[in-house]
Amino acid sequence: MALIVQKYGGTSVANPERIRNLARRVARYKAMGHQIVVVVSAMSGETNRLLSLAKEIMPEPDPRELDVMLSTGEQVTISMTALALMELGLKAKSYTGAQVKILTDDAFTKARILSIDDNNIRQDLNDGYVVVVAGFQGVDAKGNITTLGRGGSDTTGVALAAALKADECQIYTDVDGVYTTDPRLVPEARRLSKITFEEMLELASQGSKVLQIRSVEFAGKYKVKLRVLSSFEEEGDGTLITFEEENNMEQPVISGIAFNRDEAKITVLGVPDKPGIAYQILGPIAEANVDVDMIIQNTGADGTTDFTFTVHKNEMNKALSILRDKVQGHIGAREISGDDKIAKVSIVGVGMRSHVGIASKMFRILAEEGINIQMISTSEIKIAVVIDEKYLELAVRVLHKAFELEQA
Ligand code: ADP
Ligand code: ASP
Ligand code: MG
Helix, strand or coil: CCEEEEEECHHHHCCHHHHHHHHHHHHHHHHCCCEEEEEECCCCCHHHHHHHHHHHHCCCCCHHHHHHHHCHHHHHHHHHHHHHHHHCCCCEEEECHHHHCEEECCCCCCCCEEEECCHHHHHHHHCCCEEEEECCEEECCCCCEEECCCCCHHHHHHHHHHHCCCCEEEEEECCCCCECCCCCCCCCCCECCEEEHHHHHHHHHCCCCCCCHHHHHHHHHHCCCEEEEECCCCCCCCEEEECCCCCCCCCCCCCEEEEECCEEEEEEEEEECCCCHHHHHHHHHHHCCCCEEEEEECCCECCEEEEEEEEEHHHHHHHHHHHHHHHHHHHCCCEEEEECCEEEEEEECHHHHHCCCHHHHHHHHHHHCCCCCCEEEEECCEEEEEEEHHHHHHHHHHHHHHCCCCCC
16 A cells, blocks of 8 residues: 555646546545545636736735635635545545645745645545645745745645655646657657656756646655656656666766746846945845846956846846845946846756766857857756747757757
């Protein structure tokens, strides 16, 4: 007997028929003698629908109220799932995040899980119930409803698996595993039977939406056995996220390509080139809880320099007003501008450690297509570039081909 957490994404609960299908899979696992915790997302499109409703009333919705609203999507699907399980003759019980007590911090719309009270769930599992938990949501210390950021149901699934010391966390979605890149953009993309945590972490952090980054962080930290599978197919092993690197000569240098259209670039021009400036620019940004991704600063000439960084598109206006109101006058910057027509493309692979010339190859391939690189950042196993968003598809396709990631 194993304890398995199964997480189903939006397309897997998009209508009653799919929910019945999900229930049938759960019933099969239950019949094998396993204990099952199901985590569900809202029906596909529902979170976006709620978001636009809120924006019709308040263009930049108050984050606490927004979370009250967004969390309702998952409250509908937990109940539908429990009902579908009951219809199959199973004992089932649903819980919202607050009912479980998935305790988070109070960073509304992007809260982090602090702890999970597993008492009720364990009791129910021992009593033979399938437990159905709402993804994407929690509750803060004051009892406010919080949400975990888009795609956050993955994190609920993995965090529950960690708290319950589950034997496996299965992420059921609309693709049958993790691919060399998004198969919707590049149909030639290939499914990976395994990928290392390190690589998955980079791919997720660089924008591969198949797993939310925090879910991968949790799985790595708590050693959760994590697998991505198709909810539309009965068979198939999907992709296992592994801890070991393959000791395999055939291992390609690059394992995958991620891309991200969600970032915006902010440039502070004509900044005095002296100690403390980076802190004076980014300090107030961090205080406002705005995440910064890439950062570049030019070498100074004539005593000034330019400073550029990227933030989530949703937070560009917030960051710009902080800089204009609190920073520009203070440090004497000439100009502050924002550009949200950018995209980031990243190549990822543990093979980069043992190969040279990968970055120059990437830059050559992009140059041959006339694609200008605006920013570059690297880690030991990743090279990321920011380019004009209109070249995104082209860049991903040519890199995918040049690094021989296509199906054989
Ligand atoms: P769910 O609603 O099940 O959580 P998501 O839409 O969040 O599903 O994630 C699955 C989607 O991730 C796929 O439909 C696919 O378009 C996209 N995706 C992006 N990069 C990859 C990748 N490398 N491998 C597989 N899918 C990817
Ligand atoms: N429903 C939420 C979203 O659309 C959470 C999730 O699907 O993981 O982002
Ligand atoms: Mg998702």
